[in-house]
Amino acid sequence: MKQSMREILQAESRAILGIPVTDAYEKAVEAIVEHVHHRRGKLVTSGMGKAGQIAMNIATTFSSTGTAAVNLHPSEAQHGDLGVIQPDDIILLISNSGKTREILELVDLLQRLYDNHVPVIVITGNLDSPLARLADIALFTAPVPEVCPLGLTPTTSTTMMTVIGDVLVVSVMKRIGFSREEYAKRHHGGYLGSEARKSDKTVVA
Numbered sequence: 001m002k003q004s005m006r007e008i009l010q011a012e013s014r015a016i017l018g019i020p021v022t023d024a025y026e027k028a029v030e031a032i033v034e035h036v037h038h039r040r041g042k043l044v045t046s047g048m049g050k051a052g053q054i055a056m057n058i059a060t061t062f063s064s065t066g067t068a069a070v071n072l073h074p075s076e077a078q079h080g081d082l083g084v085i086q087p088d089d090i091i092l093l094i095s096n097s098g099k100t101r102e103i104l105e106l107v108d109l110l111q112r113l114y115d116n117h118v119p120v121i122v123i124t125g126n127l128d129s130p131l132a133r134l135a136d137i138a139l140f141t142a143p144v145p146e147v148c149p150l151g152l153t154p155t156t157s158t159t160m161m162t163v164i165g166d167v168l169v170v171s172v173m174k175r176i177g178f179s180r181e182e183y184a185k186r187h188h189g190g191y192l193g194s195e196a197r198k199s200d201k202t203v204v205a
Contacts, residue, residue, distance in 0.1 A: 008147050015156045016163050018142040028121050028137045029171045031090055035119070036067050037176055041088030043069035046077070048102045050154040051094040051161065058092065058165035064186050065169060066178045074102035082109055091120045092168075096141065096157045098122070098129025107134050123164050125157055139164055 035041045043062055047055035055071055062069035072084055085091070091110065095103045110118055122135035125143065132138045141160040148155045 011144075011147050012156055012159050015142055015144045015160055018144060019160055019164065020140050020142065022140075024137050024139055025167060025171065028139060028168060029175055031119055031121065031137060032067065032168070032172055033175050035088055035090040036069075039088040041068075041086060041090060043067060043092060044072050044085055044089050045069060045092045045094070046072045046074050046103065046106060047094035048074055048100050050158050051096060051100070054158055054161045054165065055092070055094045057162065058094075058169070061165065061169050062172070064183075065173050066176060066182055066186070067169075067172050072106075074100075074106045077106050077109060082106075082113060085110065085113065085118065087114055087117065089118055091118055092123070093120060093131065093135075094123045094161055095129075095131050096125040096154065096161070098124040098126040098131035100131070104130055104134075107131070123161055125160075 032043055036043055043059065045055040045059040046052070052071075052073065059069040059071040070084060072081060093103050093107070107120060110120070119136040120134065121137045121139065122131050123139045123141065124132050125141040126132060127138055127140050141157060141164065144156055144160075145151055146153060146155045146157060
């Protein structure tokens, strides 16, 4: 068991370190700051299945750190929830294969709604995919196998997606100078709220 655990940890660590560091991250951060903090839009995240859970986590983490974000279920978008997206918003879509039907349909609906004027950021493991080709900005996870013994269950891929989300969140926090004081305003209860109020003048640098 211990050896298996070490192998899994090593495999996922290698995968994280293998994520390509490109100029696309700078472009993504600039676009999020522009649309959310300058134009007063919001970040809308979406994904299907396990990727959808990562999208939800990214949205809530952004919201808690001063960048307005919501998660949109791609299937619900086809039944009216697409209306949550407004012209000054920016979209973050997650699909490891880049071929997820519901996500591709969401892009099509979005393009018809706003004539392709709402920018789309994509996190995917396949840059040569329909979704990547539709994206304004594509962030690549890395072509590595899942640690699942079947090679099927989203494990390594979702780890990389989560890390990329963290990179975006932290980078935006630094760009907007998000402070402990502002963090405390969004966390009134629990341990994090208590910690944030101990010293609420520190700015993230």
